[in-house]
Amino acid sequence: MKRIASIIFLFFWVPAVSMAQNGGLVEAGKAALAAATLTNSQVASYSKQAVQQMDAKYPIAGPGDPYTQRLNRIVSRHRTVGGIPINYKVYKTRDVNAFATADGSVRVFQGLMDIMTDQEILAVIGHEIGHVVNKDSHDAMKSALWRTAGINALASTSGAVGRLSRSQLSGVADYLLGAKHSRDQETEADDYSYQFLKRNGYSVIPLATSFEKLAKQGGGGQVPQFLSTHPNSQARAARIRSRARSEGLGR
Template sequence: MHHFRLHFLAAAASAAFLLAGCETLQGIDTQSLANVGGTAVKAMSLSDGDIVTMSNESCTAMDGKNKVAASSSAYVKRLDRVVKGMPATINGKGADYKVYLTEDVNAWAMANGCIRVYSGLMDLMDDDELRGVIGHEIGHVALGHSKTRMQTAYAASAARGLAAATGNSALKALSESQAGELAEKFVNAQFSQSQESAADDYSFDLLTERKLERKGLVTSFQKLAKLNEGSASGSSLMSSHPPSAARAAHMQKRLDKGA
């Protein structure tokens, strides 16, 4: 790791302590306090193996918190049909699809190949649109964005570690279910504008390579843009940066150019 990154993270942790104020720091377990900075630093040095392990645990935790559609479900059968022809592996990890039965409009993918699609999204999208969104999520994994997102989720536990050191029992209880916490942090985190745009282009290129319909990338974002009007949804699909309308326009421009 570059030394400047280590110094930056250490400084950031120190700044958090100072902002907390002297009274807050009184009586804090010094070992727990030291672990806060260590967590932030460790997050940036997690190996690919660490990320996969954490993704395995986080995905299992999310499956336990949600209603997973049975293999006989019409949703699962439709998803199987939609992803036929899509990559069976991503960065060497097998693609593992499941459907969550919920009205929420969302989908996400982790670095271990865990891909989860919400039935609310499936109800909103036709097959081509759904395939485009899934290609986008695959792009986040293939391009390393999901790894970075997990690092960010892990680093976020540093703040909870500081609070737990002050004796906050609720946060201590949360720390006992780290996998669930990481999963929630991961799913609710936002990708950067450049990452979202890169994943859009990845999906477009993937569909082009596989000779699959690409128009769904335009209409899916148009639907999300319309749905997002006046919505306070926190899902990564709904809280789009850049806005869904702009992303739809970019996909249309590529279609018009034929590339």
């Protein structure tokens, strides 16, 4: 996560030229301060708004849809994870993707469900929830908000969280969908999923096979969206298998 000094530099220096033309230096200062002091509750609120924007963009499987029913079976024991209430939905699109946001929203794409077993899907969900529990999703949301022109909406005198405009929400949502985490964050999310599976009595091997399937998806030309934000899938699968062998949990 960037240091506050760096944040303030970016928001005072980079936007200053254009903002100065409109007498906007004060607003730039408010924007920098707001971005630097975002609370977890504010981040969760904006995450919820961004997810609502994405839910409006993608077709959602209804309650009676086979994909929804399958996902509900997979996650039936895991409506709250790490003390965070989780809400799940399936996007009826063939993109190979999944994500979780700081408000506890988990979205799984039909394309991912089509290529994975139930336990592999649960392993992927465990990984994405790991990003939420580890606060990676909070950092991604903050980065997304810093990139919006309307970040100064946060600097209200009442301290209440305002609502972003539709265009601003769209920018935040698109950024979140393609947000890339650091290598260390990905490793920590892998470890969270591994422990999540182990703690709940599941095999840990599907975490490895899910990455192996994603690596194969990327070998045919166009890299799936999910794989593009989760690089080095083969190496990560090998690491998981090695750990499982050392703990007597797999071959």
